[in-house]
């Protein structure tokens with residue numbers, strides 16, 4: 076397990092997202108109204124829309140391209156749509172955010 | 185090891201068959217599909233709405249690429265099979281790709297018939313069968329002009345309607361005395377012809393085409409009687425022929441179609457035929473519902489079962505918006521037949537039932553088709569109708585003496601009664617899915633069952649089934665809630681925001697008892713707009729509740745890049761501005777520069793990180809945001825008016841610029857586009873805008889409520905005013921009235937239809953006090969709205985939006 080520091084909780088707007096660029100692609104890191112943090116690949120299973128640009132509500136995000144709703148917890152498309160986004164572990168240590176990036180590297184290989 | 189299943193043709197029939205097969209016997213086969221069309225399986229019957237512009241190709245895709253991947257299907261796109269080697273069990277495509285099979289399904293559909301009259305090979309002579317045909321028609325239609333459709337059957341009439349909607353002059357040439365003679369009796373055909381005539385479609389019956397005229401492209405046609413009809417396109421919709429070439433060459437038994445038995449097997453037991461290319465018990469079908477029934481049987485066979493397909497009874501509906509038409513069975517007169525007819529000329533209703541031995545054998549319904557599926561069901565089952573003969577024609581709800589509750593009528597339908605003809609969905613499937621999956625809205629039912637998801641003719645029935653299954657939990661008559669987070673509709677929410685003085689999104693959600701903790705992507709942007717509109721000085725705009733375009737002040741594109749449109753007041757620009765734009769294009773290597781319909785220049789393909797720098801450069805040249813992304817004032821389009829034009833009556837350019845400078849920055853329920861034309865020749869196309877002005881010698885005619893998008897609608901006249909100042913005041917007041925009353929995302933024409941044109945004229949034209957009130961409130965809110973969002977961001981606002989949190993390489997990650 077390799078945890079990489081990516082920034083502070085307050086760097087992300089409440090009910091918003093920021094991106095982390097990696098050699099294997101862009102990761103979206105979300106912050107909910109309850110200050111929970113989630114991370115997943117920044118790519119909607121439908122047409123690869125950038126989920127980080129969507130509206131965050133509850134523990135979901137709505138894709139900006141065609142309004143698919145993705146669960147931040149599981150990465151699964153909600154409602155009648157079906158599809159899966161790869162989620163990435165993220166940790167909040169007293170406001171410092173860390174991402175588990177080896178998962179991504181393994182996934183990409 | 186799984187067996188190898190190869191399918192030739194990727195149309196609707198094999199698509200449905202595979203769905204059933206994967207449900208019944210997942211993993212039983214390695215499936216390879218050869219498809220001559222270079223694409224996935226789409227809903228061919230919905231090509232007509234694509235042609236008319238009411239739907240897009242994306243809307244009608246049945247199986248997307250992900251579906252094939254998920255089911256492990258190899259789909260070879262653009263691969264036309266040219267040979268079946270039955271001995272070695274190998275098929276070969278024109279491009280050399282091959283596949284060997286254990287079982288083969290031929291599903292090549294049919295080919296449109298092209299009558300070989302002189303000129304039939306000229307460019308501009310088209311068939312109507314697949315998406316490529318539609319694309320070709322749309323390309324020609326873009327140039328306007330005239331279209332000739334040969335054939336007044338279902339396809340021909342749908343093509344005619346679509347081309348008319350695309351702005352062409354359309355003439356239909358039909359050989360027989362009445363149109364759709366296979367489905368309609370003469371009275372219904374007459375009503376249909378009249379209704380199409382009202383839509384501007386010319387129909388010539390008893391007309392035979394002698395030749396298609398033209399030298400290097402279509403210029404018209406000549407009829408047998410010598411008449412010449414000019415045209416830029418000829419669509420041949422005179423019938424189809426089962427596509428049997430391959431089967432024939434492979435030595436299979438072929439009649440009109442490829443002959444199959446009740447197990448859909450051809451004369452070679454390893455080979456099946458399915459869809460329009462097959463002939464079953466002497467019948468070749470040309471509609472989806474029967475093909476889907478046989479697809480079910482074939483899936484069962486391939487899964488090891490022994491289902492038998494016994495043939496189908498078919499019905500037809502015409503997919504022309506606003507025309508309700510249903511036809512099934514045989515309605516020719518004969519001595520042993522009786523008929524029941526109901527006409528209501530004022531309501532435009534005609535119904536005819538043909539009975540034989542007390543059983544329905546034919547049904548034609550025009551105008552009111554609600555009972556179509558009930559009659560069709562009685563007909564399919566061969567039910568004896570003598571007991572209800574007297575009231576039969578009035579429909580199901582009148583049976584049993586007194587009018588029945590329509591709900592009881594739907595309740596009485598058997599589970600296997602077909603509700604959705606397009607997708608072959610029966611009642612039992614709908615009701616069991618509603619209860620099994622806990623569905624409560626029409627959209628959910630559409631998503632899960634596909635019922636009413638294609639042409640929508642059966643929506644009423646589906647809603648009744650929902651009511652039946654859900655009881656009080658479903659009430660279609662109630663106001664539609666804003667979204668799943670509340671039971672309140674938009675109007676109630678707007679009223680309560682003002683009445684209770686609610687000034688933040690959390691306050692609205694708390695006081696109005698929202699069911700979710702922080703709303704959803706539907707209600708949050710709506711609430712944000714209502715609060716911006718109602719409390720311009722007090723409400724702090726919640727950017728996290730805005731769609732991305734309004735949050736970053738640019739338009740997101742399909743690849744995640746953005747487009748940028750600087751404001752050009754009234755569509756006027758200068759050398760300095762153009763130079764600045766050119767420099768930005770060079771510096772940021774903008775891949776595409778395009779002129780928009782609203783007289784602006786659009787820079788496409790800009791990376792999000794570059795946006796602030798692009799704006800900084802544009803800002804130096806004096807540009808502000810063109811707000812091309814906003815639910816707000818977008819553009820004011822103008823013509824050159826009295827300053828240049830020899831016909832111009834007023835300074836339309838000047839008025840347009842003045843309006844734009846006055847109104848820019850204002851948020852509205854949906855986008856707002858204006859235009860000012862300097863004379864009634866209307867070069868600025870003001871009469872299809874949200875608000876338009878036509879200048880005349882005596883003043884300014886103000887128009888509103890036009891539409892030129894999904895719907896096309898000419899404007900309504902608000903009224904005439906004498907001076908430019910008055911024009912501005914009236915337009916601003918109208919805009920504010922719409923801002924205060926419109927539902928989020930409701931365009932001005934829909935709002936106007938809802939509240940009534942007369943009421944709007946009364947308040948804006950006749951009531952000076954009301955008008956002044958609206959005007960003043962608009963002016964007040966502009967104080968807070970007219971801040972250029974681009975320069976704000978160039979100065980550092982919302983920096984986080986445009987930068988990644990961090991950029992990491994794996995090597996450092998491993999440290």
Ligand SMILES: Cc1cc2nc3c(=O)[nH]c(=O)nc-3n(C[C@H](O)[C@H](O)[C@H](O)COP(=O)(O)OP(=O)(O)OC[C@H]3O[C@@H](n4cnc5c(N)ncnc54)[C@H](O)[C@@H]3O)c2cc1C
Pocket residue numbers: 192193194195196197198218219220221228229230231232263264265266291292293294312313314339427430458459460461469470471472473475501503
């Ligand atoms: C404009 C239009 C409107 C219609 N409206 C209705 C309606 O309202 N209601 C209704 O019930 N029906 C309607 N129909 C008819 C309906 O679409 C067809 O009955 C149905 O699509 C036939 O399905 P299929 O799978 O047999 O063939 P198709 O859907 O035609 O598919 C056959 C496929 O096989 C491919 N193919 C052919 N030869 C080869 C080869 N050698 N190698 C590889 N691939 C090959 C073709 O390119 C095609 O993609 C409409 C049809 C059209 C064109």
